Amino acid sequence: MSTYVAPDLTSLGLAQLTSLAGRGALVTGGARGIGAAIATRLAEAGARVVIADRDGAEERAAALSAGRDHRVTGITMDIADEESVRAGVASAAEGGSLDVLVNNAAILDPTGDPLGASSDHLRRILDVNVVGTFQVTREVASRMAPGGSVVNVVSTSGLRVSKGTMAYAASKHAVTGLTRSLALELSDRGIRVTGVAPGIVSTPGVAEVIDDMVAFGYGNDRPPLQPFGRQGLPDDIARVVYFLCTDLASWVSGQVIGVESGRLEVLA
Numbered sequence: 465m466s467t468y469v470a471p472d473l474t475s476l477g478l479a480q481l482t483s484l485a486g487r488g489a490l491v492t493g494g495a496r497g498i499g500a501a502i503a504t505r506l507a508e509a510g511a512r513v514v515i516a517d518r519d520g521a522e523e524r525a526a527a528l529s530a531g532r533d534h535r536v537t538g539i540t541m542d543i544a545d546e547e548s549v550r551a552g553v554a555s556a557a558e559g560g561s562l563d564v565l566v567n568n569a570a571i572l573d574p575t576g577d578p579l580g581a582s583s584d585h586l587r588r589i590l591d592v593n594v595v596g597t598f599q600v601t602r603e604v605a606s607r608m609a610p611g612g613s614v615v616n617v618v619s620t621s622g623l624r625v626s627k628g629t630m631a632y633a634a635s636k637h638a639v640t641g642l643t644r645s646l647a648l649e650l651s652d653r654g655i656r657v658t659g660v661a662p663g664i665v666s667t668p669g670v671a672e673v674i675d676d677m678v679a680f681g682y683g684n685d686r687p688p689l690q691p692f693g694r695q696g697l698p699d700d701i702a703r704v705v706y707f708l709c710t711d712l713a714s715w716v717s718g719q720v721i722g723v724e725s726g727r728l729e730v731l732a
């Protein structure tokens with residue numbers, strides 16, 4: 465029996481349920497791609513947003529705040545470096561409560577033939593994508609009040625596999641495990657832990673690796689990479705993350721929701 469009792473929100477209107485006013489949100493990897501789109505939507509909903517990235521956080525925060533009422537700041541943080549995470553989260557918490565965490569930062573480096581891969585390749589990807597996600601969550605969730613929300617940006621590679629991406633798939637399956645495990649562990653504290661599993665989305669990170677991924681066979685065993693007539697856009701993912709951050713989703717935890725136009729779940 466949980467010691468946390470969720471409030472009954474039935475009497476709240478949609479304006480209150482969709483607002484993040486008065487809440488603080490930390491978005492890792494928010495300087496570009498999907499993370500930047502998430503930071504934009506959370507700021508639009510009234511949250512005080514802190515972008516944490518190893519590169520370009522302050523520049524992106526300044527761009528998102530310029531000419532708008534948005535409150536966005538940027539801090540330099542490497543999620544794979546424990547000291548950097550401790551210092552970064554402590555500094556983010558000085559600005560006010562942290563009620564929302566979006567673990568978005570990750571690296572995608574195709575493996576190609578697993579039998580030719582080095583152990584260091586696997587270690588490097590697990591260090592950022594899994595250990596990094598864990599240590600940011602530990603530092604933020606230990607400061608979170610009941611009602612807090614942690615959203616992990618997983619991947620369809622955290623639910624299914626494709627050729628050429630063994631290390632990434634192993635890391636994202638581990639993040640699915642973290643999501644489910646932490647949802648259970650943190651439920652007594654009234655903290656929800658959820659995930660989204662994007663399909664292919666046009667971002668700078670994907671542009672850097674997609675040719676290699678396709679050459680290694682990625683997607684060959686699946687329906688076309690462009691269902692619905694186009695690739696996914698960062699904001700397609702950000703809108704679902706936003707939903708999971710709000711009280712609209714107060715009865716959702718432990719789920720990893722596919723945001724991939726049905727390519728894997730329906731068409732495969």
Ligand SMILES: NC(=O)c1ccc[n+]([C@@H]2O[C@H](COP(=O)([O-])OP(=O)(O)OC[C@H]3O[C@@H](n4cnc5c(N)ncnc54)[C@H](O)[C@@H]3O)[C@@H](O)[C@H]2O)c1
Pocket residue numbers: 492493494495496497498499516517518519541542543544567568569570571572592596617618619620661662663664665666667668669670
């Ligand atoms: N784009 C896609 O097709 C796709 C599909 C499924 C899942 N995802 C996931 O979405 C998330 C964002 O992907 P994207 O395509 O926007 O990537 P991207 O490479 O365009 O952006 C990632 C951001 O994370 C930052 N980052 C990387 N390592 C970091 C570290 N150690 N510490 C702090 N910041 C770090 C980068 O500096 C960058 O700003 C990732 O978790 C990725 O696995 C992306």
